Amino acid sequence: xxxxxxxxxxxxxxxxxxxxxxxxxxxxxxxxxxxxxxxxxxxxxxxxxxxxxxxxxxxxxxxxxxxxxxxxxxxxxxxxxxxxxxxxxxxxxxxxxxxxxxxxxxxxxxxxxxxxxxxxxxxxxxxxxxxxxxxxxxxxxxxxxxxxxxxxxxxxxxxxxxxxxxxxxxxxxxxxxxxxxxxxxxxxxxxxxxxxxxxxxxxxxxxxxxxxxxxxxxxxxxxxxxxxxxxxxxxxxxxxxxxxxxxxxxxxxxxxxxxxxxxxxxxxxxxxxxxxxxxxxxxxxxxxxxxxxxxxxxxxxxxx
Amino acid sequence: xxxxxxxxxxxxxxxxxxxxxxxxxxxxxxxxxxxxxxxxxxxxxxxxxxxxxxxxxxxxxxxxxxxxxxxxxxxxxxxxxxxxxxxxxxxxxxxxxxxxxxxxxxxxxxxxxxxxxxxxxxxxxxxxxxxxxxxxxxxxxx
Numbered sequence: 001x002x003x004x005x006x007x008x009x010x011x012x013x014x015x016x017x018x019x020x021x022x023x024x025x026x027x028x029x030x031x032x033x034x035x036x037x038x039x040x041x042x043x044x045x046x047x048x049x050x051x052x053x054x055x056x057x058x059x060x061x062x063x064x065x066x067x068x069x070x071x072x073x074x075x076x077x078x079x080x081x082x083x084x085x086x087x088x089x090x091x092x093x094x095x096x097x098x099x100x101x102x103x104x105x106x107x108x109x110x111x112x113x114x115x116x117x118x119x120x121x122x123x124x125x126x127x128x129x130x131x132x133x134x135x136x137x138x139x140x141x142x143x144x145x146x147x148x149x150x151x152x153x154x155x156x157x158x159x160x161x162x163x164x165x166x167x168x169x170x171x172x173x174x175x176x177x178x179x180x181x182x183x184x185x186x187x188x189x190x191x192x193x194x195x196x197x198x199x200x201x202x203x204x205x206x207x208x209x210x211x212x213x214x215x216x217x218x219x220x221x222x223x224x225x226x227x228x229x230x231x232x233x234x235x236x237x238x239x240x241x242x243x244x245x246x247x248x249x250x251x252x253x254x255x256x257x258x259x260x261x262x263x264x265x266x267x268x269x270x271x272x273x274x275x276x277x278x279x280x281x282x283x284x285x286x287x288x289x290x291x292x293x294x295x296x297x298x299x300x301x302x303x304x
Numbered sequence: 305x306x307x308x309x310x311x312x313x314x315x316x317x318x319x320x321x322x323x324x325x326x327x328x329x330x331x332x333x334x335x336x337x338x339x340x341x342x343x344x345x346x347x348x349x350x351x352x353x354x355x356x357x358x359x360x361x362x363x364x365x366x367x368x369x370x371x372x373x374x375x376x377x378x379x380x381x382x383x384x385x386x387x388x389x390x391x392x393x394x395x396x397x398x399x400x401x402x403x404x405x406x407x408x409x410x411x412x413x414x415x416x417x418x419x420x421x422x423x424x425x426x427x428x429x430x431x432x433x434x435x436x437x438x439x440x441x442x443x444x445x446x
Contacts, residue, residue: 105437195431
């Protein structure tokens with residue numbers, strides 16, 4: 001029995017296999033439409049989500065399976081004080097696989113230590129979000145055709161942006177990847193990502209506050225939202241929320257084949273005018289998330 | 305009491321000067337009723353200054369705690385007034401319920417009965433991180 005808590009748990013071969021399955025699903029959806037017949041996915045969302053929860057649900061339905069679960073902590077027994085460990089043990093009696101989002105970091109790991117069925121981390125606080133990374137990787141593969149020798153700009157909230165941490169972990173394993181980390185001083189990448197991932201693997205990276213200056217060198221620009229829910233202090237949030245807003249003017253010096261990504265939801269960090277630019281890939285990225293979640297469900301349930 | 309006067313017990317020697325009280329607290333030596341002597345800033349040929357703890361009872365010491373706080377200590381086991389064994393400790397790979405995660409966003413902050421687990425992620429720099437949220441030990445936040 002296998003879970004997915006951190007993207008690093010997947011080898012490069014497994015990532016390749018998941019991407020190959022997702023590409024096959026895109027080409028032959030009918031072939032997969034009954035693969036999970038009789039199987040149930042439990043979506044345990046202790047924190048609000050639109051994309052991740054709905055794409056997990058759509059993924060399971062498109063595989064012919066069923067879905068049960070809750071979309072906020074207040075409608076579960078967590079509101080009565082039930083522990084994550086107990087919830088995981090109990091859900092194991094009803095479902096075949098769990099997708100869990102939780103505001104506390106490490107909660108899905110605790111669930112996986114107590115469940116008897118696979119657990120997928122669907123986002124834990126500001127920590128990890130491995131299935132978003134799977135969506136990101138499929139998007140990069142489809143747009144760029146490769147993962148190596150890319151200059152990747154990550155912009156916005158790099159401190160609490162869990163999608164950023166997982167994506168850096170995943171891309172650090174490929175050759176010739178350079179990171180340009182663009183953020184306000186207060187929202188720089190956490191020390192553990194710098195020391196344990198970037199420096200440990202001798203990955204080239206620069207930290208800067210200047211998005212426009214970094215733009216011409218980028219093959220990929222990964223924008224993130226400054227997340228209100230990660231701040232204990234509203235003043236800090238208000239001060240930092242509009243640090244970076246991507247508009248057509250800022251894209252003037254960008255490469256013609258730049259791939260603009262965003263895990264969504266966006267608030268105002270990408271101007272709506274950018275949506276029509278052929279370099280905008282974020283809605284396709286959301287669609288890719290469904291295909292990769294389908295591939296992941298099949299892998300974790302051991303269905304070929 | 306000096307080392308020779310212990311009949312059956314333990315001497316924790318070569319403690320880095322200043323760390324004996326931290327060890328005393330984490331090893332929960334306060335709960336013992338036997339004689340315990342703490343020597344601070346004693347002269348040492350090898351270390352310049354050192355601390356020492358003598359425990360006049362044959363107890364089980366948590367070597368993970370010793371290894372985490374001060375991996376260069378020596379443990380002398382005394383039986384019938386003589387040193388019968390000398391042990392060294394090493395940096396433990398895993399610490400269970402020795403230190404607590406300080407990250408307010410960590411699952412351990414709200415599920416009190418979870419074991420506090422830290423793993424050694426960087427041996428060279430002696431860095432431990434919370435198993436659940438990866439926050440560095442002794443660091444306030446990410």
